[in-house]
Amino acid sequence: MTSYLRYLAGRALLWLVTIVVAVTVVFVVPRLVPGDPMDAMLQRLAAAGGAINAPELIAQYREMFGLDRSISEQYVSFLRELARGNFGYSINNFPSNVTDIVIPAIPWTIGLLSVTTIFSWTLGSLIGAIVGWRGGRSRFFQALVPIALVLYTTPYYILALILIFLFAFTWRIFPLSGGAFSVGVRPELTLKFALDVLHHAALPALSIILVSLGWWFLSMRSLITTQKGEDYILLAEAKGLPERRILWSYAFRNAMLPQATGLALSLGHIVGGALITEVIFAYQGLGWVIYNAIKSLDFPVIQGSVLLLIIAVTTTNFLIDLAYPLIDPRIRQAGRE
Amino acid sequence: MLGISVVLLLVLLGLVGTLLTSPEMRRTGAYPVRLPPGQGTLLGTDSLGRNIAIQLSEAILKSLQVGLLAAALGTFFGALIGFASGYFGKLVDAVLRVLIDVFLSVPSLVFLILIASLVKGVGVQAIALIIGMFAWASPARQSRAQVLSLKERGFVQIARLSGMSGLEIVFLELMPNMFQWLGANFVNAFLAAVLAEAGLSLLGLGPQRDMTLGMMIYWALSYGAILQNLWWWWLLPVLTLMCLFLSLYLIHLGLDEVSNPRLAAQA
Numbered sequence: 133m134t135s136y137l138r139y140l141a142g143r144a145l146l147w148l149v150t151i152v153v154a155v156t157v158v159f160v161v162p163r164l165v166p167g168d169p170m171d172a173m174l175q176r177l178a179a180a181g182g183a184i185n186a187p188e189l190i191a192q193y194r195e196m197f198g199l200d201r202s203i204s205e206q207y208v209s210f211l212r213e214l215a216r217g218n219f220g221y222s223i224n225n226f227p228s229n230v231t232d233i234v235i236p237a238i239p240w241t242i243g244l245l246s247v248t249t250i251f252s253w254t255l256g257s258l259i260g261a262i263v264g265w266r267g268g269r270s271r272f273f274q275a276l277v278p279i280a281l282v283l284y285t286t287p288y289y290i291l292a293l294i295l296i297f298l299f300a301f302t303w304r305i306f307p308l309s310g311g312a313f314s315v316g317v318r319p320e321l322t323l324k325f326a327l328d329v330l331h332h333a334a335l336p337a338l339s340i341i342l343v344s345l346g347w348w349f350l351s352m353r354s355l356i357t358t359q360k361g362e363d364y365i366l367l368a369e370a371k372g373l374p375e376r377r378i379l380w381s382y383a384f385r386n387a388m389l390p391q392a393t394g395l396a397l398s399l400g401h402i403v404g405g406a407l408i409t410e411v412i413f414a415y416q417g418l419g420w421v422i423y424n425a426i427k428s429l430d431f432p433v434i435q436g437s438v439l440l441l442i443i444a445v446t447t448t449n450f451l452i453d454l455a456y457p458l459i460d461p462r463i464r465q466a467g468r469e
Numbered sequence: 470m471l472g473i474s475v476v477l478l479l480v481l482l483g484l485v486g487t488l489l490t491s492p493e494m495r496r497t498g499a500y501p502v503r504l505p506p507g508q509g510t511l512l513g514t515d516s517l518g519r520n521i522a523i524q525l526s527e528a529i530l531k532s533l534q535v536g537l538l539a540a541a542l543g544t545f546f547g548a549l550i551g552f553a554s555g556y557f558g559k560l561v562d563a564v565l566r567v568l569i570d571v572f573l574s575v576p577s578l579v580f581l582i583l584i585a586s587l588v589k590g591v592g593v594q595a596i597a598l599i600i601g602m603f604a605w606a607s608p609a610r611q612s613r614a615q616v617l618s619l620k621e622r623g624f625v626q627i628a629r630l631s632g633m634s635g636l637e638i639v640f641l642e643l644m645p646n647m648f649q650w651l652g653a654n655f656v657n658a659f660l661a662a663v664l665a666e667a668g669l670s671l672l673g674l675g676p677q678r679d680m681t682l683g684m685m686i687y688w689a690l691s692y693g694a695i696l697q698n699l700w701w702w703w704l705l706p707v708l709t710l711m712c713l714f715l716s717l718y719l720i721h722l723g724l725d726e727v728s729n730p731r732l733a734a735q736a
Contacts, residue, residue, distance in 0.1 A: 150571045161584055285714040287664055289671060290707055293686070297695055297704075397573070404578030408668050412690075423672055426586050438583045442575055449574050 136457055147450040154442040158435050159210050214439075230436040234421060238440070241417030244333060245406050248340040249395075256348025257391055263349070264356030265379045276349070283346030288405040292339035292412045299335060336413045340406055351394055355387035396452040399445055407441075521701055524680055528706060531593050531681040532663055532713070538597035539662035543604025544655045550605060551612025566613070572606035578668055585674035593676045600665045607661075608654045615650060653721060660717040667710060682706045682713075 263273040283291070359365060360383065368378045410419030418437055425433035554565035584599050663682075669675050670683025671690070689695075689703035 146567065146570055146574075149567055150574060153571050154575065157580065158583065161587060281718070282711075282715060285718045286711055287667065287714075289668070290710060293695070293703060293707055297700065301695060301698075400574060400576035400578075403576045404668065407578065407582075408671055411672060422582060426582070426673055431586070434583060434586050438579050441579045445576050445579075446574060 139457055140454065143450055143453040147446055150446045151443060154439065154446070155211070155214065156207075158439050159207060230432045233433055234418070234437050234440060237416055237418050237421045240415065241406070241410065241419065244336060244340070244410070244415070244417060245403065248337050248344065248406075249402060252341045252344035253348050253391075253395055256345045257352045257388070259345075260349040260352025261356050261379065261384050261387065264353035265360065265375075265383065277353070280346040280349045283342055284350060285346075286343055287408075288339050288343050289408040289412050291343055292336065292409050295335050295339055296412070332413075333415070336409055336415050339409055340402075343405075344402070347398075348391070348394075352387060352391055355390055356383055359383040359387050392452070392456065396449055396456075399448055399452075403441060403445055521705060524685055525705055525709060528680045528682045528685050529709060529713075531676075531679050532666060532683065532710075535593055535597045535600065535666045535676075535681060536659045536663040538594065539600040539604055539665070540655055540658035542598065542601030543658045543662070544608045544651065546601075547605035547608030547658075548612045548651060548654070551609035551614075552616050554609070555613040555616030562613075565609075569606050569609045569613070572603065573610060577603040577606075578665065581665060581669060582672065582674065585669055591676060591678075593679045593681065596666060596669065596676045597662070600662050600669075603665075604658050604662060608651075608658060611650070611654060656717060656721045660714060660721065663710075663713060663717070682710050686710075 259276075263276060266273055356379075362383075365378060365383060368382055406417075407419030407422065409415075410417045411423040414420060418441060422434060422437050424430075425437070550565060551569070554562045554569070580603060581599060584602075585596070588595065588599075666675065666681060667683035667686070670681060670687045673687060675681060675684045675687060677684070683706075685706040686703055689699070689706070692699075692702075694700075694702040
């Protein structure tokens with residue numbers, strides 16, 4: 133058990149270091165802009181047409197983050213405010229908190245991402261396993277490979293554009309945009325609302341699912357193909373085990389391990405792509421919030437959401453790392469290093 | 470392979486396009502607005518009266534430029550850092566390894582958004598620089614693994630026994646073995662960089678002064694090209710981008726086959 137704990141400790145340390153580095157980067161980068169960070173922000177705003185309540189905003193910030201003190205003291209107060217969950221005020225929607233703007237968007241993003249990722253990962257793995265195993269015997273299966281190739285190399289948002297054009301513009305099956313639900317509808321826990329959400333979220337989800345399917349399919353297929361050449365498969369066949377059993381109980385289980393690692397490694401990439409896809413559909417997730425903040429130069433919101441995203445992804449990575457030794461006993465031994 | 474030929478074709482198109490046109494033709498309003506392809510212009514015009522074909526040729530070159538620069542930076546520094554980590558071992562390795570892991574696990578696009586939002590309105594080179602800043606982690610990890618495996622192989626030990634200095638070993642023995650795989654990494658980084666640039670541009674953080682493929686799509690979306698059925702404005706850069714990605718990936722696969730003969734036997 134101790135090797136597992138040692139592995140845990142190593143991963144927890146990585147988690148901590150990543151968060152510290154991220155926080156520091158988010159702190160340092162705006163301050164690399166010459167001049168007071170607040171001045172830089174407000175200068176841009178003034179150039180773009182002015183900000184309401186500017187003097188009060190500056191005064192509040194100066195006080196909260198101690199911008200008139202030394203850098204190290206600023207860092208400390210920055211951390212302190214973060215620990216309290218205070219990301220500051222939104223410039224655009226002053227006096228709203230950054231948290232007030234960001235928090236409502238999070239469930240939408242998490243919902244979209246988790247559903248699409250889990251769905252495409254499982255489906256892709258299953259189909260990939262079947263095609264990898266049955267491989268050259270069926271023309272249909274072989275035709276899937278180049279399709280998956282084209283799908284996988286397309287970014288989510290590019291596919292999204294094509295899907296919008298086809299399904300929302302040319303054939304009006306799905307709505308063009310308007311976020312996760314129709315304009316003017318209040319979010320409530322009814323079936324009608326849920327259906328509305330599904331109707332609106334179908335295209336964004338589809339863009340992510342199709343592309344991800346391509347990748348998980350291809351990767352699983354090559355993993356299974358590698359497994360097919362292993363000796364223990366030969367032994368199982370010699371023992372006379374039914375083919376279905378060999379595939380699912382032997383090859384599939386061994387191929388799942390690298391597939392799970394692949395999931396953990398590509399989380400960052402998936403999140404990034406999904407953010408942009410949200411923008412195209414005006415889906416009110418975190419991506420949409422960030423996009424609007426960029427357009428209106430609302431730096432506290434940008435920084436707050438960036439930080440939140442990094443913490444979320446890192447934590448998810450950590451959780452997957454935690455679960456990993458439970459599936460693969462070899463990792464437990466590696467923790468002894 | 471097929472990939473290389475497509476990429477070269479794109480480059481050729483881009484070069485031909487930019488060299489044959491004059492700055493006058495590129496100005497806004499040089500052409501009648503919103504012409505569909507075929508009515509006098511090759512690929513149509515956009516809402517601002519700019520010729521799509523001309524834009525496309527310029528955009529191809531600029532996008533490739535970004536990808537090239539960012540990938541070169543990332544691969545070079547990544548290889549260097551990974552190399553140092555693997556070769557010197559002990560403390561250097563421990564520190565660098567943690568750093569590499571951190572940068573690998575973070576969604577780099579998010580950081581890119583943060584940085585790019587602060588330096589809005591920059592040119593192609595600056596964007597390439599920023600993207601390159603986050604492109605080093607993957608080559609670094611691979612480079613480190615390569616070095617670690619090469620370090621223990623026979624020819625290094627023989628070189629050491631025969632009295633070659635550390636530096637000599639580095640340049641004369643280890644480096645040549647890494648070039649092959651370095652190429653594959655470069656293509657990968659190239660792909661990722663073009664992807665990142667397209668993503669940033671779509672969000673409005675791209676090089677506003679220049680025209681890249683991502684920026685073309687951005688302008689198309691900003692002017693509501695889909696809703697106005699100006700399909701040639703957004704579809705063409707989209708298709709070009711897809712071709713670019715596909716061909717780069719094919720090159721990557723090809724290089725993989727070369728450096729890993731086992732895969733070639735399977736194919």
